[in-house]
Amino acid sequence: MRLKNKVAVVTGSAQGIGAVYVKALAAEGAKTVIVDIKDCAKTAEATNTDLPDAELMTHICDISDETSVHGLVQKVIKKYGRLDILVNNAAIFASLDRKPFEEISVNEWDSVMSVNLRGVFLCAKAASPIMKAQKYGKIINIASDTMMKGTKHFAHYVSSKGGVFAFTRAIAKELGEYGICVNSVAPGLTSTDVMEAEENFTLKRFDRSVSARSIQRIQQPEDLVGTIMYLASSDSDFVTGQCIVVNGGDNLY
Numbered sequence: 518m519r520l521k522n523k524v525a526v527v528t529g530s531a532q533g534i535g536a537v538y539v540k541a542l543a544a545e546g547a548k549t550v551i552v553d554i555k556d557c558a559k560t561a562e563a564t565n566t567d568l569p570d571a572e573l574m575t576h577i578c579d580i581s582d583e584t585s586v587h588g589l590v591q592k593v594i595k596k597y598g599r600l601d602i603l604v605n606n607a608a609i610f611a612s613l614d615r616k617p618f619e620e621i622s623v624n625e626w627d628s629v630m631s632v633n634l635r636g637v638f639l640c641a642k643a644a645s646p647i648m649k650a651q652k653y654g655k656i657i658n659i660a661s662d663t664m665m666k667g668t669k670h671f672a673h674y675v676s677s678k679g680g681v682f683a684f685t686r687a688i689a690k691e692l693g694e695y696g697i698c699v700n701s702v703a704p705g706l707t708s709t710d711v712m713e714a715e716e717n718f719t720l721k722r723f724d725r726s727v728s729a730r731s732i733q734r735i736q737q738p739e740d741l742v743g744t745i746m747y748l749a750s751s752d753s754d755f756v757t758g759q760c761i762v763v764n765g766g767d768n769l770y
């Protein structure tokens with residue numbers, strides 16, 4: 518129960534990796550807020566099945582919209598009176614088409630940036646005054662190892678994650694004096710329930726990333742949990758502005 522009495526918000530946790538972070542944070546005793554633009558009931562039910570005593574709240578929020586994000590933070594403060602851990606995990610990812618960059622429309626580019634980068638900015642901006650007043654906070658921004666690989670036909674996504682990496686460094690410098698740590702995590706290609714449910718899901722899709730790794734197997738969401746828990750807990754109180762790459766030793770950063 519390393520996170521007992523802490524309040525954690527995980528954006529983009531209606532499905533995929535975010536749902537696994539919710540369970541891990543709740544298992545350590547954090548009151549955990551499940552946030553997504555989609556219905557979050559499935560994550561809450563699954564977490565409560567495994568952890569009947571977990572204190573959970575669900576909230577629908579569009580992280581690209583400042584008013585919506587403001588509403589989220591207001592609700593968290595009204596219910597719990599604090600906000601200790603923000604996991605900026607939501608992104609346009611699984612649903613995103615891969616295509617040559619010349620074929621990416623301005624609308625598509627802007628919509629990826631508005632969620633993947635502006636959304637991270639807005640959530641950090643809304644959480645920051647609360648964390649400053651507490652003189653304590655952990656902001657964990659989910660980037661991707663694609664930003665170092667430069668994955669082909671994914672220029673909007675790759676660029677957005679490069680932005681998350683840089684934004685993390687910039688605000689870590691501003692928030693350190695308030696006891697707030699800001700770090701990013703860069704996962705490698707990770708198999709999720711969403712990907713596995715796809716009609717044309719094939720393990721072949723993972724072959725290239727597996728063969729490039731030092732540890733040659735498919736990455737699972739659970740592979741990220743230890744790093745998230747480290748960054749969410751007081752174990753990392755002197756670690757800020759860093760990026761931890763969790764990809765089984767593919768590209769070595």
Ligand SMILES: NC(=O)c1ccc[n+]([C@@H]2O[C@H](COP(=O)([O-])OP(=O)(O)OC[C@H]3O[C@@H](n4cnc5c(N)ncnc54)[C@H](O)[C@@H]3O)[C@@H](O)[C@H]2O)c1
Pocket residue numbers: 528529530531532533534535552553554555578579580581605606607608609610611612632636659660661662703704705706707708709711
């Ligand atoms: N799965 C991977 O291979 C992988 C690899 C590296 C990084 N990542 C990153 O990890 C995170 C989680 O990945 P995933 O595979 O679970 O992705 P996913 O696409 O399955 O889940 C993302 C979640 O974000 C939510 N979301 C999208 N737009 C939103 C908005 N405007 N407001 C609120 N929520 C919104 C979606 O509804 C979804 O539930 C993402 O940041 C992704 O970029 C994933």
